[in-house]
Amino acid sequence: MGQVWREFASPEGLAEAFADDVAQRLEATIRERGAASLAVSGGTTPKQFFRALSRKPIAWEKVTVTLVDERFVPPTHERSNEKLVREILLTRAARSARFLPLYSDTATPEDAAEQTSALLAKAGLPLDVAVLGMGTDGHTASIFPDASIREALLDPASRKTVMAVHAPSAGEPRLTLPLARIVDARHLALHIEGREKRRVLENALEQDAALPIADILRHAPHAEVWWAPAKDEIR
Numbered sequence: 141m142g143q144v145w146r147e148f149a150s151p152e153g154l155a156e157a158f159a160d161d162v163a164q165r166l167e168a169t170i171r172e173r174g175a176a177s178l179a180v181s182g183g184t185t186p187k188q189f190f191r192a193l194s195r196k197p198i199a200w201e202k203v204t205v206t207l208v209d210e211r212f213v214p215p216t217h218e219r220s221n222e223k224l225v226r227e228i229l230l231t232r233a234a235r236s237a238r239f240l241p242l243y244s245d246t247a248t249p250e251d252a253a254e255q256t257s258a259l260l261a262k263a264g265l266p267l268d269v270a271v272l273g274m275g276t277d278g279h280t281a282s283i284f285p286d287a288s289i290r291e292a293l294l295d296p297a298s299r300k301t302v303m304a305v306h307a308p309s310a311g312e313p314r315l316t317l318p319l320a321r322i323v324d325a326r327h328l329a330l331h332i333e334g335r336e337k338r339r340v341l342e343n344a345l346e347q348d349a350a351l352p353i354a355d356i357l358r359h360a361p362h363a364e365v366w367w368a369p370a371k372d373e374i375r
């Protein structure tokens with residue numbers, strides 16, 4: 141599908157190079173347009189990258205940080221992506237960035253999606269930089285293979301900004317940007333680690349599989365794939 145692969149010998153090497161790359165892109169955007177936006181994913185993979193990025197001395201006060209997806213849990217919850225980002229990314233130099241949460245304390249995730257959509261649209265779309273992760277089931281953001289509204293999430297013509305997702309495999313209800321907002325990002329990167337995820341991704345791409353990650357990359361030839369072996373796979 142034409143995506144560029146950036147491969148590293150270790151997660152540490154990847155985290156540093158990736159943080160440099162994202163910081164440079166944000167800085168260039170600020171120089172051109174006075175402000176920049178960055179949407180990141182949750183999960184375990186991005187932690188080292190967040191730590192490295194939080195130290196980059198850029199004009200963070202001109203950066204809006206948001207999430208590609210969120211679990212519908214309050215920001216004090218262990219599974220909250222907001223908690224992860226606040227504790228690891230929005231520290232050190234990056235403390236002065238503005239954070240736009242996807243979660244809000246509403247009765248339903250649908251209400252939260254509506255509320256956050258308005259805020260995100262006002263903050264300025266398309267996103268300048270979006271960073272995705274991927275699960276071994278081929279989900280990315282919170283676009284799960286068994287999502288009840290999978291087709292709507294993957295509609296390339298969708299005008300939606302944030303959508304509520306219910307999927308048995310997700311654990312809890314989610315909020316996510318749909319495919320259309322993700323592939324709209326001026327720069328899109330997929331960050332995965334470990335041989336198993338690599339195999340899943342290569343299979344999905346080679347066989348044009350019906351997996352959310354394959355749909356996204358099919359619509360995002362400009363995306364970059366950042367890969368390193370998992371820590372326990374390094375000899």
Ligand code: 6PG
Pocket residue numbers: 181182183184185186208209210211221272273274275279280281282
């Ligand atoms: C989330 C994510 C999700 C994540 C993948 C990979 O909130 O769950 O944004 O899409 O990126 O599940 O997660 P790991 O890095 O933990 O494997």
